[in-house]
Amino acid sequence: MRDDDRWPGHPRLLPDESISSWFTRTAAANGLRPGELYRIVQPGGDRNPRDFDRHADYCLLDLLANKTGLPVEDLKLATFRRWSGRLFEHDDGLNKLAWLPPAGREGGRRCFGQQICPWCLRADAQPYLRLNWRLSFFTACPIHGRLLLDRCPTCAEPFSILRQDGWGTICCPGCGADLRDFTGDEPALDTAPVQRDLLDLIRDGWRSLGEYGPVYSFAVLEMLALLLRLLAGGKHAHALRLWLAEQDSSLAVRRESLPRVRDGALLTPRARGVLVTMAHWLLAEWPHRFVEAAKTVGMTSTDLRKRPVGEYPFAYAHAVDWRLKESHKGDATEEIAAAAQLLQGHGQSASRRNLVALCGTKLGSMGRVAEPVASGRLWGKGRYWKLDGVSPEVKAAARRAAHRAGEDVGPWLDTLLRRMLGLGATKTPFDRHDPDTITPDANVGCEE
Ligand SMILES: [Zn+2]
Ligand SMILES: [Zn+2]
Incomplete structure (x- = not known):
């Protein structure tokens, strides 16, 4: 030219x-x-x-x-x-x-x-x-x-x-x-060392992350952005900030100077500086500080990983999936066996339904531990009573009436039919008014 x-x-x-x-x-x-x-x-x-x-x-x-x-x-x-x-x-x-x-x-x-x-x-x-x-x-x-x-x-x-x-x-x-x-204000805390460190990280192009070895700088910065997001908003942000302030007093900042937003980029430079410094602190000694923080405030893999594993930096996804997995439901066999023993000690059947009621949650391995309830009886495990020809309105009305009577549909129908047919009352596998009773075991129901 x-x-x-x-x-x-x-x-x-x-x-x-x-x-x-x-x-x-x-x-x-x-x-x-x-x-x-x-x-x-x-x-x-x-x-x-x-x-x-x-x-x-x-x-x-x-x-x-x-x-x-x-x-x-x-x-x-x-x-x-x-x-x-x-x-x-x-x-x-x-x-x-x-x-x-x-x-x-x-x-x-x-x-x-x-x-x-x-x-x-x-x-x-x-x-x-x-x-x-x-x-x-x-x-x-x-x-x-x-x-x-x-x-x-x-x-x-x-x-x-x-x-x-x-x-x-x-x-x-x-x-x-x-x-x-114009004039710029004083920062809420000294952010200079973190800024310098992040510029060094970009210049080097990689960083060693403990057991994960050298990791590309863009992946490390993506992890930092994920941590910033957790600190910026969401249900655990406040607890996480408090925990961090307890760990390192230099991270303790007045609450009102840190609004909560979903996108960390929308924060003012003052709040962003504090939260980036906190995120940077969490990233150090990866993944130990992060795992301890997550466990303390009750964050699990469900909170921390919403997208497929491949969409996260490996060092992040691996730490979340291996150290913060929601208590694996299939592994609670011992607890279920203990619950079954407790039920039996109280003269209750360790049926699936009673186990669910006692443990407060449905666990996959309960099926293996649970004993079939009074096999041969109407309310036996998985014995659904097919009622061909019963209209949906009658089924719904029966369910409503049973609930009004404080019964599940099965025992309620049983009592009703016994009365209609002139049969004597029979004792169900538990007495629902027994103070030790956890919950009725009524596996009988109208098949929907
Ligand atoms: Zn202007
Ligand atoms: Zn300047």
Whole structure:
């Protein structure tokens, strides 16, 4: 490409600058607004350019490289592609990226994925945005120690550099406030060591997770995102936070500064910083801290794994399935045998129904232990009484009448029929008014 094909203004990329920030400065250097330059490079493109940091494609990057003389490789590293295979496995451009939430407005929705440090902007000769500010585990400025802002403190509009109108400054697209005029607050706790560690993790591309050996960084970060989700919302979040604060006093934070939300990316930088630090603490010594926490607050595999095993990082799915499996129902044979003995000691039959009543739950192996009830009798195990020709209304009315009488249908019908047929009363396998009786054993019922 000849030099005279270049645009007159072609600024360098500044340290860690994001491509959207550089694009905005390039537009300004050529006397244009970012939206105007965008329509030149993408004729017929959307009026509001989509998140450049994520969606700038190779075609566009090549064109920009040609028009500015910058190496295309440098431009690529100013997009999310910098973290491909490290922060995420790969990006199809459609699915959510766990640690890179969208920025600005997407389809009318406000997205708070662009964070800024107003102190850095004030210190810049030319204010610009850092790509690291897009990482949602990055919640405080490592230079100034203050929380990043993820929305305008005046009008709560999310930041979107491509909607800039002014030149040489960075303003809120909602109210036009100069972002250098704001200050970031103190973080609730020191998040710097965790941020540094996670940046190191991305740089290394892997981490050793105890017995699971080296694990890819994107899988470790996916696990961290799962832990953050447990801490951010859901029925165990509060208990988990309390437990963590007991384990490590540096994690004790005022409750009201931690709202509960389903999606950790929607938290403010203050709350997100605390919860990421907690999740990071849980991830250490994998899986021991996590397993202890889950057992203490009563989380089991049912709470922790909703999707098929293959959709989770192995180190997570394995820890959940092997250490936090809901008490395996087939393995309770001893408990069932003890329950059967207890029933027999009270002169009760150890029938399946009585066992279920005593144990408070249905266990698969009860069938093997349970004794058939008074075989040959009407209420024997599995002896359903077929009543061909009995209409559904009569069955339903019989069931209602039995329940009104406080009986199950079988004994109720038995009593009724005996009376009708002039037969004497017989003792059922238990006496329902015996105080030791657990529950009636009435296996007889109308087949539905
Ligand atoms: Zn700063
Ligand atoms: Zn504003």
